[in-house]
Amino acid sequence: MNETFMVHTGINHENGLSTDKIQLQLKTTLNDEQSSTNQTPSLQLVILPKNQDDIVFPNVIDLNVGGFHYTTSLSTLRKYEDSMLAVMFSGRYELVRDKAGHIFIDRDGRHFGHILNYIRCDQMPPESVTLDVLREAEFFCISSLITKLESSSPCVIALRRRESFRRLIPDYEHMKMDIINKSAEKHSSFQESRVVITQLDHTKLKGTIPCYNCSREFVTVNHACAFDGLTADIQIQQQLKPIQSDIHIDMDKLVAFVVDELVHDGFNASSERVTCRFSVRCQSCTLSGLYTAGGILAPRECHNIAHVIKFIWS
Numbered sequence: 001m002n003e004t005f006m007v008h009t010g011i012n013h014e015n016g017l018s019t020d021k022i023q024l025q026l027k028t029t030l031n032d033e034q035s036s037t038n039q040t041p042s043l044q045l046v047i048l049p050k051n052q053d054d055i056v057f058p059n060v061i062d063l064n065v066g067g068f069h070y071t072t073s074l075s076t077l078r079k080y081e082d083s084m085l086a087v088m089f090s091g092r093y094e095l096v097r098d099k100a101g102h103i104f105i106d107r108d109g110r111h112f113g114h115i116l117n118y119i120r121c122d123q124m125p126p127e128s129v130t131l132d133v134l135r136e137a138e139f140f141c142i143s144s145l146i147t148k149l150e151s152s153s154p155c156v157i158a159l160r161r162r163e164s165f166r167r168l169i170p171d172y173e174h175m176k177m178d179i180i181n182k183s184a185e186k187h188s189s190f191q192e193s194r195v196v197i198t199q200l201d202h203t204k205l206k207g208t209i210p211c212y213n214c215s216r217e218f219v220t221v222n223h224a225c226a227f228d229g230l231t232a233d234i235q236i237q238q239q240l241k242p243i244q245s246d247i248h249i250d251m252d253k254l255v256a257f258v259v260d261e262l263v264h265d266g267f268n269a270s271s272e273r274v275t276c277r278f279s280v281r282c283q284s285c286t287l288s289g290l291y292t293a294g295g296i297l298a299p300r301e302c303h304n305i306a307h308v309i310k311f312i313w314s
Contacts (some may be wrong), residue, residue, distance in 0.1 A: 014122050057074050059073060059074050060074070062100075064102040066106065068109030070113065077089045079119050080142060083142050106195050110131075119142070124148065131155050133258075134156055134159075162260075168249065175234070191312070192310060198234075199236065199304065227308070268311065275303075276306070
């Protein structure tokens, strides 16, 4: 009686096997003595030849990663079973080779060495390249390296915080691009450009309102916000509505975050906060001397705030 099994095995240098899959056949042998005494028959291990469809890799692998050449072992590439490298070199897929016969991987190979060093000996990359290595680790699905970078690298921690904040604000990317496009439009003739962001739903001063200081006069209000002569380029709701209802984000936090991202992206940007200087004047109070310092102290003032993002172009 013969029974065939498919089993997994490592590289065995003694018998020359260089694949992770071999077929084993358990061959039953029964001699005359065992047959007459009903003894358990002995088992003989027989290694069957591989199927033609299985891909056999050598123990040492030459790689061409985007033009950068690396040499590593097959066991290193298969170390993390849930990674893309392990899947690529599982023997189930045909891989592309360059003219020299090296297996080609179409990625930026400058940082692939850090991926290999982590797989080999858990060596973490230097902080200066962590974001690049994180991108490659995400592509190759090296989950343990991603977790370590997210918990130990200041650059990666900051990146994850920015990603988390962006997800909270609906249409955040669209708003950020509007700011960049507006600044580029104003850059055409000046070395410095300013983008003015105002609140869309601030408290309006309209109609006829009574004076706070006298009961004789009603003041008619007809005003437009004035921010040191700057007009609004982008209007955003004062009460932002993040995706998570238990989180409050005001304009100050939003603009500070946008400026931080712009600086991170390479822009020379800063922001300032400007209050609308419009005030309501009561003529009766002015004439009676209650407000005589230039005649302009107001019973009511506009509380609208503008945030001015300044770009310096070199």
